[in-house]
Amino acid sequence: MMHKRKPRSSRLAAILAVLTLGYSLISPVTWAGEAEDKGLEIAARSDRSDTGFGDSEVTAVMTLTNAAGATSTREMYFKTLERASEQVGDKSLTVFVTPRDVQGTALLSHAKILEPDDQWLFLPALKRVKRISSANKSGPFVGSEFAFEDFTSTELNKYSYKFIGEEEFDGMKVDVVERFPLYENSGYTRQVAYIDQEVYQTRKIDFYDRKDTLLKTLTLSDYREYDGVWRAHTLTMQNxxxxxxxxxSYGDYTFKTGLSDNDFDKGVLKTIR
Amino acid sequence: MPKTMTAIDEFAVKLANFVIAKRWLIILATLMITVGVASGARFLTFSNNYRDFFSEFNPELQAFEDFQNTYTKNDNFFFTIVPKEGDVFNADTLALVEELTNEAWQIPFSIRVDSPSNFQHTYAEEDDLIVEDLVKGAESLNADELAEKSQIALTEPLMRNQLVTADARAIAVNVVVQYPQADPFEVPQAVAFARDLRDRMIEAHPDHEIRMTGVSMLNNAFQEAGFADTTEMIPLMYLLLLVLMAVTVRSISGTVVTLLMIAFASVIGMGAAGFAGIGLTPIALSAPTIILTLAIADAVHILITMRNSMAAGMTKREALVEAVRVNFLAVMVTSLTTAIGFLALNFSDAPPFWHLGNIAAVGIVVAWAMSVTFLPAMMSILPVRAPKPRIETGESFMGKLADFVVKYNKPLFYGLGGAALLLIAAMPRIEFNDQWTEYFDPSIQFRQDADYSNQYFGFYPIEFSVQSPGPGGVSEPEFLEKLDEFTAFLREQPNVTHVYSLTDIMKRLNRNMHADEASWYKLPDDRELSAQYLLLYELSLPYGLDLNDRVNIDKSATRVTVTLSNISTTETKTFLNAARGWIADNAPDYMKTTVPTSAQVMFTYVAERNVASMITGNIVAIVAIGIVMMIALKSFKIGALSMVPNTLPILSAFGAWALLVGTVGFSVAAVASVSLGIVVDDTVHFLAKYVRGIREKGYDRAGAIKYAFETVGYALVVNTVVLVIGFAYLATSHFKMNADLGLLTALAITFALIFDFLFLPALMLRGSGKWIADTKNDHTTGDKNDAQTQAAQ
Structure with missing residues (x-):
């Protein structure tokens, strides 16, 4: 009397198996490493498209929306110093403007490639700089759906790559590249980046969690060009x-404002207003 | 014979003749309809969400949904791990916990894993704030390190008695899952993975007991209990019916046809449920058993009349027509009242009762329709031997019983009436208890695991979203002080095993920020400082272990989770009222909107909600059934009076339950209308015969009573026995709510027979009986042939 339905998952698995098999039959024979090389090449081209930007300053408004539709905002500004070598990460300074309770709180980060970043936080209420010794880069940034690593500069050598194919996205031809974190403690097994073929900017990233299910999607839009350097001005992360x-939402960027290593020393944190 | 009766009789005769003439067509049509509707069963799924027990209008559910949209869903898996001996702070157990914690992220739909292993331990080292997993590389920890971990875990308020017991005998891993709810197989899929994970862990660390509980396992248990009921109960029910049929019908053909008929009725009921897209709960799954029980009576009436008519010398065809004619109205009326009783369940607040009511009503109506179409059509084809005239054994006993009732009518009337009133007076002593774990029979794995886990950890979470003065207000010192007072109050309440509060995190951070000096283990006294601590802390937390499930996005409210031990609904209510009382008396205005919520809160009030909503349902059922009775008995007054012997036994059954058992789950709300629809049948038959004895046979009241006993007494006993067995059989369900419903209904039906036999005649012998006897223009559901009527009933 009771018919137990065949689990949809197993049906899906069967369909996937057939599709994969079919695809492998028609797809051109690839030699090992080709997809990896091409993936790296596309990622590198994208990463290098803004080489030489020097330094930048920008303000941003972060708007959080929960499942019930309630929203909350935080304002902050970022200063970034490019470091030419691909073996070290950029330096960045994040200063909170609102909410008022955390105004002047500043996060200094010296990005590294495979080790945890060096991070210091200045707490104005405590008038102290605290070094955050944590291997965790994957946690949510100030309660948002972004991890710190999701929106700060992406370092090329943090990942290994694999070219997946080409697609249409938002009217553009994009390369689809899978990337796999090489550093420990990542919250992701992999990410799938969609990089346009014209100006080599990342348009969308799908993040897959530890059990390899789709966790969130980052959409980067409102790209503007500053003397050959492209910056997205609206980043939306959907969990x-x-x-x-x-x-x-970013304001206008200013580049080459004359920032130097001295502006990214933990000593300057206390002087920030 | 009244005109309408003749019209109905004529219709019944025409119908019977048509059915027999077109028997192959009827059988074919029956089969096609059955297959067509039963095909809907392919859409049937087992419900695996406790939320299915609550309608979308349930205020507790709405509050909880809001809460979960603000923080996170709190479906979970809870692994309780107990080493065979010793405490949990040994390398092997901690290695198990560490492995399980890492692997648990692979459980489908998991979004967060908490355990003493990945607990984010914070401490100060000069000007550094170190944030790291408490246990990493457990296998290589030495004795000193183990002792240090033990000390940290056992003194940490967020963990003690929640993830590790104070005596360190048991340790736990909690996995939060968020189901997309796009596919009914999400829960079984996650459960299968989690069970496999547990098995792997036990294999790798054999000296441990690992049990799984949590909302996901609860949800899965609903499904497993339903499945167990379906596969184990229903086949046995058929066997039981075979025996009953063999005893009452004494015909192979009749038994086969009846079994087919009731099987068709139940598959049509379930098929219709499939087309309606119902997710089957164990409650809805009791419908087939109930349909079987109720449908059998229709067939038995018709088959017995047929047998006796053949014994009296009729041909098979004549006997069939006669059986349909004689029983047509009675079967229709009884089916109608029963269906009304079940349909009234739609007033309940719990959708599973809507499903049960509607499936049962469909099955009952189908069984009635088949008993006057398919049944005669089949019987006209199958061979039936004319039985020898039956030696009547029941009458002499029934006659004696009638004499007894007449003789002692006065003591019986007052005695039974008084007993009923006493029992009814005990009704308020019924205590509602809706503990999820105890919904399940100990043979269900979930129940065993829950009982085991309850020895170590609390079980029922109660959530509070504590409101602060506004955005960012959770950092306000005054708010934190109040929150701390509330937390302390909650910890003092009986049956509270754990309280998770933001204040513990704030105190710890404050201490960390002051070089871990114990004297700084207190709340920060500055709003900005607190806010900046939180910012710092949030920046340090890894994937999945954030504060988003503890503080809302604009930081205007924070979540306090109280865990209660496995306590009764009444004890839970005491706790909830205490918490509400504290908020009313002590909370500042902005905090006053804070209310307790959670699945447990929903279950705590589910009985009240359903009893309240079923009051309307019962009134509608009483009115509708009363109207049917008035039409059936062809008298407004008798119809109205007949409700007395029907409602008294049902209320008395509640009273008897209150005295004998005391507690009941919310399924009790369904009992009144269901049993009312069933027990009126006996009264219809008895009163009909009584009135006819007076009006047509010219008996006095005592004579009419004896006449009623002798004509329908035996049939009523048989009917009651079938019903009581059928409903009492529900007590073998793996699901307590079905057992309560079944036993209480069986009790009500038994009481109804006692009242119909001992109280109703006495009532008739008193003033009201005379009044009925004197009522003009009263007609009966009767027929010309006494022998057949008696047999039919």
Whole structure:
């Protein structure tokens, strides 16, 4: 009397198996490493498209939306110093403007490639700089759907790559590249980046969690060009599992403002207003 | 014979003749309809969400949904790990916990894993804030390190008695899952993975007991209990019916046809449920058993009349027509009242009862329709031997019983009436208890695991979203002080095993920020400082272990989770009222909107909600059934009076339950209307015969009572026995709510027979009986042939 339905998952698995098999039959024979090389090449081309930007300053508004539709905002500004070598990460300074309670709180980060970043936080209420010794880069940034690593500069050598194919996205031809974190403690097994073929900017990234299910999607839009350097001005992160989302809206960037290593020393944190 | 009766009789005769003439067509049509509707069963799924027990209008559910949209869903898996001996702070157990914690991220739909292993331990080292997993590389920890971990875990308020017991005998891993709810197989899929994970862990660390509980296992248990009921109960029910049929019908053909008929009725009921897209709960799954029980009566009436008519010398065809004619109205009326009783369940707040009511009503109506179409059509084809005239044994006993009732009518009337009133007076002593774990029979794995886990950890979470003065207000010192007072109050309450509060994190951070000096283990006294601590802390937390499930996005509210031990609904209510009382008396205005919520809160009030909503349902059922009775008995007054012997036994059954058992789950709300629809049948038959004895046979009241006993007494006993067995059989369900529903209904039906036999006649002998006897224009559901009527009933 009771018919137990065949689990949809197994049906899906069967379909996937057939599709994969079919695809492998028609796809051109690839020699090992070809996809990896091409993936790296595309990622490198994208990463190098802004080489030489020097330094930048920008303000941003972060809008958090929960599953019930309630929203909350935080304002901050970022200063970034490019470091030419691909073996070291960029330096960045994040200063919170609102909420008022955290105004003047500043996060200094010296990005590394495979080790945890060096991070210091200045707490104005405590008038102290605290070094954050944590291997964790994958946690949510100020309660948002972004991890710190999701929106700061992406270092090429943090990942290994694999070219997946070409697709249409938002009217553009894009290369689809899978990337796999090489550093420990990542919250992701892999990411799938969609990079346009014209100006080599990342348009979309799908993040897959530790069990390799789609966790969230970052959409980068409103790209503007500053003397050959492209910057997205609206970043929207949608969490597919919790239905929460966060939008990061940047103001106008200014480049080559004369920042130097001295501006990214933990000593200067206390002087920030 | 009244005109309408003749019209109905004529219709029944025409119908019977048509059915027999077109028997092959009827059988074919029956089969096609059955197959067509039963094909809907392919859409049937087992419900695996406790939320299915609550309608979308349930205020507790709405509050909880809001809460979960603000923080996170709190479906979970909870692994309780107990080493065979010793405490949990040994390398092997901690290695198990560490492995399980890492692997648990692979459980489908998991979004967070918490354990003493990945607990984010914070401490100060000069000007550094170190944030790291408490246990990493457990296998290589030495005795000193193990002792240090033990000390940290056992003194940490967020963990003690939540993830590790104070005596260090048991340790736990909690996995939060968020189901997309796009596919009914999500829960079984996650459960299968989690069970496999547990098995792997036990294999790798054999000296441990690992049990799984949590909301996901609860949800899965609903499904497993339903499945167990379906596969184990229903086949046995058929066997039981075979025996009953063999005893009452004494015909192979009749038994086969009846079995087919009730099987068709239940598959049509379930098929219709499939087309309606119902997710089957164990409650809805009791419908087939109930349909079987109720449908059998229709067939038995018709088959017995047929047998006796043949014994009296009729041909098979004549006997069939006669059986349909004689029983047509009675079977229709009884089916109708029963269906009304079940349909009234739609007033319940719990969708599973809507499903049960509707499936059962469909099955009952189908069984009635088949009993006057398919049944005669089949019987006209199958061979039936004319039985020898039956030696009547029941009458002499029934006659004696009638004499007894007449003789002692006064003591019986007052005695039974008084007993009923006493029992009814005990009704308020019924205590509702809706503990999820105890919904399940100990043979269900979930129940065993829950009982085991409850020895170590609390079980029922109660959530509070504590409101602060506004955005960012959770850092306000005054708010934190109040929150701390509330937390302390909650910790003092009986049956509270754990309280998770933001204040513990704030105190710890404050201490960390002051070089881990114990004197700084207190709340920061500055709003900005607190806010900046939180910012620092949030920046340090890894994937999945954030504060988003503890503080809302604009930081205007924070979540306090209280865990209660496995306590009764009444004890839970005491706790909830205490918490509400504290908020009313002590909370500042902005905090006053804080209310307790959680699945447990929903279950705590589910009985009240359903009893309240079923009051309307019962009134509708009483009115509708009363109207049917008035039509059936062809008298407004008798119809109205007949409700007395029907409602008294049902209320008495509640009273008897209150005295004998005391507690009941919310399924009790369904009992009144269901049993009312069933027990009126006996009254219809008895009163009909009584009135006819007076009006047509010219008996006095005592004579009419004896006449009623002798004509329908035996049939009523048989009917009641079938019903009581069928409903009492529900007590073998793996699901307590079905057992309560079944036993209480069986009790009500038994009481109804006692009242119909001992109280109703006495009532008739008193003023009201005379009044009925004197009522003009009263007609009966009767027929010309006494012998057949008696047999039919």
């Amino acid at each position: 597919h599992q919790t239905n929460k989302s966060t939008t990061l």
